[in-house]
Amino acid sequence: MAAERALDWVAISPDPLDAGALERWARRPAYGAVVTFCGTPRTSSTHDHDVVALEYETEPTLAEARLRAVSDEARRRWPELGAIVLHHRVGSVALLESAVVVVVSSPHRDAAFDAARFCIDALKRSVPMWKREVWVGGSAWSEEGQTIVSARDL
Amino acid sequence: MTTLLLLGPAREAAGVARDEFVGATIDEILDAAIARYGEAFTRVLAVSQVWLNGEATSRDAPVGPQDEVVVLPPISGG
Secondary structure (H helix, E strand, C coil): CCEECCCEEEEEECCCCCHHHHHHHHCCCCCCEEEEEEECCCCCCCCCCCCCEEEEECCHHHHHHHHHHHHHHHHHHCCCCCCEEEEEECEEEECCCCCEEEEEEECCHHHHHHHHHHHHHHHHHHCCCEEEEEECCEEEECCCCECCCCHHHC | CEEEEECCHHHHHHCCCEEEECCCEHHHHHHHHHHHHCHHHHHHHHCCEEEECCEECCCCCECCCCCEEEEECCECCC
8 A cells, every 4th residue: 555656655554653664764865854743642532532542544545645645745845855754544543653654854954844744734634534533432433524625725 | 337435424324435326427426325325324425525536526527437436524634
């Protein structure tokens, strides 16, 4: 399910995400700044229960195409970027595990921070992904619903 | 037959993730889906986006046997 190019690596993964390994992949001699963002499940819920896990669901081909649109748009806005990693997990994600990892490397930190921020925000608005909140004794779809938009429009 | 993909809450409401329908437009495919899946699906569809082959389009867009219509409820990713 991975789709790897020389400097872009987007994936929808049923396996645990290793943020350290992804960050190492994004480190290159030409780029002096590496920003990593990890999104992890939190206990607070939209359903008044303590969350113990999140279950993510998507259609991988569709979602990977949208991840690639996010990385393409980041490159259009910050042409100096080095590597871009956008990985989203599917299936059950426990507390403290990463549901999503974004890594951006760049010659200097301003573009790395700005592009990483753009990538996670755009990912959350433009990639089809649904999550169920799981608590002891039940589960339900998250009530955070947003309309899907294009990364170019953000 | 046109493929219909049902994602997240739409999959749950329909009871299937992928199905096939005959119809000339997206509207006709969705009408057939409503007839097949019933009330819970109708409620989800009312708040969903519908894409054709990975892109947003209008619901009167023509469809053919190779096309894939996707029902996307509001997202909650990341």
